[in-house]
Amino acid sequence: MSIIKADNLNYDYLEYGEDGEKPEITHAVKDVNLKIREGQFIAILGHNGSGKSTLAKHMNALLIPTGGTMWVDQMDTHADDEVWDIRQRAGMVFQNPDNQIVSSVVEEDVGFGPENLGVPTDEIWKRVDDSLRKTGMIAYRSHSPNKLSGGQKQRVAIAGVMAMKPKCIIMDEPTAMLDPNGRHEVIQAVRDLNKSEGVTVILITHYMEEVIYADNVFVMDEGRLVMQGTPREIFSRVDELHKLRLDVPHVTQLAHALRLKGLDIPEGILSIDEFVNAIMKIRDGETASDGKGQGERTCQSD
Structure with a gap:
């Protein structure tokens, strides 16, 4: 109602x-x-x-x-x-x-x-x-x-x-x-x-x-x-908000800037915890990829 x-x-x-x-x-x-x-x-x-x-x-x-x-x-x-x-x-x-x-x-x-x-x-x-x-x-x-x-x-x-x-x-x-x-x-x-x-x-x-x-x-x-x-939907539109002369939360702006640099970070990050979790996922993914590559090189060497 x-x-x-x-x-x-x-x-x-x-x-x-x-x-x-x-x-x-x-x-x-x-x-x-x-x-x-x-x-x-x-x-x-x-x-x-x-x-x-x-x-x-x-x-x-x-x-x-x-x-x-x-x-x-x-x-x-x-x-x-x-x-x-x-x-x-x-x-x-x-x-x-x-x-x-x-x-x-x-x-x-x-x-x-x-x-x-x-x-x-x-x-x-x-x-x-x-x-x-x-x-x-x-x-x-x-x-x-x-x-x-x-x-x-x-x-x-x-x-x-x-x-x-x-x-x-x-x-x-x-x-x-x-x-x-x-x-x-x-x-x-x-x-x-x-x-x-x-x-x-x-x-x-x-x-x-x-x-x-x-x-x-x-x-x-x-x-x-x-x-x-929702806040996530609104703050996923960083560039549009800037055109309206509005800022976004600092952590949202940082995540957006890193995304533009090529990092696989979701749009609409709202908190430091979300940002840290996104960075950790990227790190864990890269670590897993490096480990797999190392294993493949070891097998080829054998």
């Missing part, structure tokens, strides 16, 4: 000049069709200006299509009377966690969302405990967010969204402002939520190493959806 569905989705930005002339139109999203099933971990890629963030903002009705339709859990985002329900189903996590943290104590911040939804007090505290535990932040419940690291703040922001019990979390480059350790913390927390709770995760990122964990990948360019497939 699809929790997110776009049918011929279009969105135009209008930029008005000071002289009152006709507005300049920017076609940010063009004829996008996609389906995301409940429980999936989805990654959306694209260079700056490709339309990926604009697309994400349609997934909880922050933006309304200028053409086509966006469905969230079977609800049309055009329907004003369903916007409140849509935003309970699909929560957003943005780049800068400071923009989402509103309280001076972690546990109060996490409880802010469900309190505004009118959740009873006892249930709020159950949700706060549950969300902090699932994001690995229970030990920091009494801390001030200002004293947390960037990765910890982002996990608090995720816990705040989780406390509202969404079916889907949309994350718009949530690790862009974090160091490598912070990025690892956040992605690990999100993967755990996806696997243990079945929460649908939609991750917009430009860090290719984060994409390898996704069930499916969508690639945007100039407002259009130009590729979709």
Whole structure:
């Protein structure tokens, strides 16, 4: 069952000049069709200006299509009377966690969302405990967010969204402002939520190493959806991705370069372990070939 569905989705930005002339139109999203099933971990890629963030903002009705339709859990985002329900189903996590943290104590911040939804007090505290535990932040419940690291703040922001019990979390480059350790913390927390709770995760990122964990990948360019497939399928198209001004994981790039040099390495290598295994197979094959050749030379000598 699809929790997110776009049918011929279009969105135009209008930029008005000071002289009152006709507005300049920017076609940010063009004829996008996609389906995301409940429980999936989805990654959306694209260079700056490709339309990926604009697309994400349609997934909880922050933006309304200028053409086509966006469905969230079977609800049309055009329907004003369903916007409140849509935003309970699909929560957003943005780049800068400071923009989402509103309280001076972690546990109060996490409880802010469900309190505004009118959740009873006892249930709020159950949700706060549950969300902090699932994001690995229970030990920091009494801390001030200002004293947390960037990765910890982002996990608090995720816990705040989780406390509202969404079916889907949309994350718009949530690790862009974090160091490598912070990025690892956040992605690990999100993967755990996806696997243990079945929460649908939609991750917009430009860090290719984060994409390898996704069930499916969508690639945007100039407002259009130009590729979709599993991470292995997408990263097997290295040259095409480069033309779209996108990188690939470092190990994928290395394997691709060696393949171009004639080594029998499969396309779409995603991890160091896969790369090592591929190299070992080549080495073992060459060793077996050398041994066979040596045996043949020995027999001929006899």
